Amino acid sequence: MNVFIVHAHAEPKSFNGALTRLAQATLEEAGHDVRVSDLYAMKFDPVSDRRNFTTTKDAAYFKQQVEEQHASKVSGFAPDIEAEMEKLDWCDALIMQFPLWWFSIPAILKGWVDRVLAMGRIYGLGKWYDNGVFKGKRAMLSLTTGGPEPMYSEKGLNGNIHDILFHINHGMLRFVGFDVLEPCIAWSVAHVGDEQRRAYLEAYRRRLLTFWEQEPIRYPSLEDYDENFMLRKP
Amino acid sequence: MNVFIVHAHAEPKSFNGALTRLAQATLEEAGHDVRVSDLYAMKFDPVSDRRNFTTTKDAAYFKQQVEEQHASKVSGFAPDIEAEMEKLDWCDALIMQFPLWWFSIPAILKGWVDRVLAMGRIYGLGKWYDNGVFKGKRAMLSLTTGGPEPMYSEKGLNGNIHDILFHINHGMLRFVGFDVLEPCIAWSVAHVGDEQRRAYLEAYRRRLLTFWEQEPIRYPSLEDYDENFMLRKP
Numbered sequence: 427m428n429v430f431i432v433h434a435h436a437e438p439k440s441f442n443g444a445l446t447r448l449a450q451a452t453l454e455e456a457g458h459d460v461r462v463s464d465l466y467a468m469k470f471d472p473v474s475d476r477r478n479f480t481t482t483k484d485a486a487y488f489k490q491q492v493e494e495q496h497a498s499k500v501s502g503f504a505p506d507i508e509a510e511m512e513k514l515d516w517c518d519a520l521i522m523q524f525p526l527w528w529f530s531i532p533a534i535l536k537g538w539v540d541r542v543l544a545m546g547r548i549y550g551l552g553k554w555y556d557n558g559v560f561k562g563k564r565a566m567l568s569l570t571t572g573g574p575e576p577m578y579s580e581k582g583l584n585g586n587i588h589d590i591l592f593h594i595n596h597g598m599l600r601f602v603g604f605d606v607l608e609p610c611i612a613w614s615v616a617h618v619g620d621e622q623r624r625a626y627l628e629a630y631r632r633r634l635l636t637f638w639e640q641e642p643i644r645y646p647s648l649e650d651y652d653e654n655f656m657l658r659k660p
Numbered sequence: 661m662n663v664f665i666v667h668a669h670a671e672p673k674s675f676n677g678a679l680t681r682l683a684q685a686t687l688e689e690a691g692h693d694v695r696v697s698d699l700y701a702m703k704f705d706p707v708s709d710r711r712n713f714t715t716t717k718d719a720a721y722f723k724q725q726v727e728e729q730h731a732s733k734v735s736g737f738a739p740d741i742e743a744e745m746e747k748l749d750w751c752d753a754l755i756m757q758f759p760l761w762w763f764s765i766p767a768i769l770k771g772w773v774d775r776v777l778a779m780g781r782i783y784g785l786g787k788w789y790d791n792g793v794f795k796g797k798r799a800m801l802s803l804t805t806g807g808p809e810p811m812y813s814e815k816g817l818n819g820n821i822h823d824i825l826f827h828i829n830h831g832m833l834r835f836v837g838f839d840v841l842e843p844c845i846a847w848s849v850a851h852v853g854d855e856q857r858r859a860y861l862e863a864y865r866r867r868l869l870t871f872w873e874q875e876p877i878r879y880p881s882l883e884d885y886d887e888n889f890m891l892r893k894p
Contacts, residue, residue: 436709437722472706472767475670488671489850491806529831530764533706533771540767555817572725576888583789583882583889585826593824597763616723648817654810655817 427638429453430517431462434524434535438467441570441615441623446523448627449568452634461513465534471506472537478507478544491545498546510542519637520565520604522594526572529590539598549602556647558603564642565604567594568630574614587611596645605642607633661872663687664751665696668758668769672701675804675849675857680757682861683802686868695747699768705740706771712741712778725779732780744776753871754799754838756828760806763824773832783836790881792837798876799838801828802864808848821845830879839876 431449435442450460463470471477476488481502483493497503503511514520524531531539543549553559571578571587578587587609595606610633612626633640652658665683669676684694697704705711710722715736717727731737737745748754758765765773777783787793805812805821812821821843829840844867846860867874886892 436724439721440723466707466709472771473700474761474767475700487673489674490670491850527708528770528773528777528835529827530770533708533767533774536762536764536770537706537767539762543762573889576890579890581891583885583891585830589823590827590831592819593763593827596819597824601762616725651817655807656810656813657815657817 427458427518428516429458429460429519429521430513431460431521431523432535432538433462433464434466434522434532434538436466440525441612441626442523442525444623444627445568445570445612445630448631449521449523449634452631456635461516463510463513463538465538470534470538472534472540474537474540478504478541480504491550494544495546495550498544503544503547507541507544510538511544511547514542514548514560518563520560520563520599521568522565523568525570529584531594543598543602554601554603554648555645556600556603558601560603563604564607564637565599566607566633566637567591567599567609568611569609570612570615572614572616574617575611578613595643600643600645606645607637607640607642661692661752662750663692663694663753663755664747665694665755665757666769666772667696667698668700668756668766668772670700674759675846675860676757676759678861679802679804679846679864682865683755683757683868686865690869695750697744697747697772699772704768704772706768706774708771708774712738712775714738725784728778729780729784732778737778737781741775741778744772745778745781748776748782748794752797754794754797754833755802756799757802759804763818765828777832777836788835788837788882789879790834790837792835794837797838798841798871799833800841800867800871801825801833801843802845803843804846804849806848806850808851809845812847829877834877834879840879841871841874841876 431446433446453460479493479497479502481497481500483496524535548559576582577584580586599606610630650658665680667680687694713727713731713736715731715734717730758769782793810816811818814820833840844864884891
């Protein structure tokens with residue numbers, strides 16, 4: 427299998443760095459091919475505008491989706507975006523590795539989503555959710571948090587982590603068709619000590635070795651919605 | 661009152677641009693002072709790393725919160741970050757104006773949050789949520805969407821908008837102490853036609869004129885949580 431890891435941490439010696447190195451080694455040992463986009467190392471530019479394109483559809487008014495649809499027809503994406511799109515086409519599985527910042531992905535990774543997941547090439551015209559372009563591929567978030575797990579539970583101060591991650595798991599990954607696995611979360615990594623950090627690495631290794639057998643998160647199917655995109659069932 | 665608008669859209673002629681121009685004019689006419697950070701026009705850099713600082717606490721290992729705490733003590737924030745912090749100190753109210761991209765804020769605005777809301781100066785040591793640094797100030801999201809309102813309801817394909825915005829309203833704005841107002845949302849702006857767009861502008865104008873009287877979103881208080889940050893009440 428081909429696994430694409432998008433990695434977003436400024437410090438190579440960070441625990442996020444350790445997780446991505448472990449993932450690459452574990453998956454390659456198991457016979458898979460791995461490519462890593464280390465966004466900070468690549469100096470990936472997260473700002474989305476005309477820089478996404480080598481072509482221009484409307485020079486007087488910038489509407490990103492219009493430019494994306496045009497670029498999709500005429501191969502008009504900027505080289506940094508095209509390279510990421512090709513990795514997405516190549517992969518059977520996508521892993522996003524990041525520290526949870528402000529209950530979401532760091533801006534450098536949000537910009538990767540904003541710029542790379544382009545209308546036309548990656549979604550649109552009925553290609554979304556379980557009919558998405560990446561249907562049949564798998565994706566998983568691997569993240570670290572500042573606070574401990576109970577703080578991210580239903581009654582915890584920060585709110586339920588699954589609700590918090592919904593905008594990423596469902597809104598970004600499922601939106602473009604991925605089957606989304608439960609996230610792999612290393613809680614409170616700065617505070618737990620080396621023994622727990624080793625346990626997190628071992629837990630991640632086990633998740634990676636059973637990656638293809640895990641049951642994805644269950645979302646309703648497009649067929650469960652009516653023509654106004656409202657859920658039919660109660 | 662002093663109102664700080666952080667604006668994130670690449671196209672000045674966009675509906676987001678119209679909303680921010682309307683907000684500035686409406687608030688100034690009502691006697692308020694308004695400052696706008698137009699992130700695209702400023703070429704605001706959303707990548708968070710050592711560029712946030714003029715000082716260095718640990719040159720061998722970059723941990724952002726350690727550098728932030730150090731910079732807070734020695735006035736070590738980079739000029740672009742310091743300028744935004746001063747606007748936050750100055751304001752009585754913060755408005756974020758943006759198109760909903762991938763069920764969150766555009767990367768250029770996420771980077772503003774990642775870089776400007778620094779530990780030490782803006783949060784930490786018990787300064788968070790209703791005990792946050794910006795306690796007593798108000799904040800509101802003003803956003804545009806691609807899809808129509810029903811798609812963002814509980815049974816809609818995209819999920820409930822209030823759940824989607826929780827990571828911003830609660831995780832970013834409330835986290836640093838703001839009283840957060842209900843968001844002002846212009847649904848499906850690209851598709852609704854000029855009459856509805858005029859109605860959106862008028863609705864926003866009314867929201868702005870009653871900004872100081874509106875009831876903020878109710879979140880539990882820190883006092884409702886036990887020493888492990890778990891909600892005491894059922």
